[in-house]
Amino acid sequence: PMFKEEWKMSFQEGDKIVSPWHDVPLVAEGGQTFNYLNEIPIHTRAKMEVATKVEGNPIKQDIKKGKLRFFTYGDIPFNYGCLPSTWEDPDVKVPSCNNASGDNDPLDVCEISGVRKEVGEITPVKALGVLAMIDEGETDWKLIALPATEEFARFNTLKDLQADPVYNQKLADIVHWFRYYKTTD
DSSP, X not given: OTTSTTOOBOEEETTXXXXXXXXXXXXXXXXXXEEEEEXXXXXXXXXXXXXXXXXXXXXXEOEEXXXXXXXXXXXXXSEEEEOTTOOOOTTOEEGGGTTEEEOSSOOEEEEOSSSOOOTTOEEEEEEEEEEEEEETTEXXXXXXXXXXXXXXXXXXXXXXXXXXXXXXXXXXXXHHHHHHGGGGO
């Protein structure tokens, strides 16, 4: 069952285990958008992630100090996941981020449609902006994205989001969340 240390979500193609990190293509069908892998549904607290050090890279709940990790700050206000086939290189220093290097994980994504995506759901998205963070001395990029559907066709840039009061607030909520969510750990 979910919320147990042994729980994991593996991915299969036929009878073969595949990695959602390495075997799912970055570019979605059609070539205009990216495949987004959801790890944490909006309005939940369990810190799920692609297990980068486990064979097949299943999605598992993060463990910190021997305990399953839950956000204590509150529910996450957006869907959270990653782009498959990406990697933040720990050997590359980013001058604009105090020369912090990559966090050795896939590129993170904040999917801000407000529509709940399930753990492991893969959705074509369009990238609209990026937030650069330094987390525990490492650069940790957060891509801001929306599903590549007709409903969100009017949004193509970060400026488009900022011009819409609802989505401008969602951008502020992302910054607020990442600034404070670890303060209650």
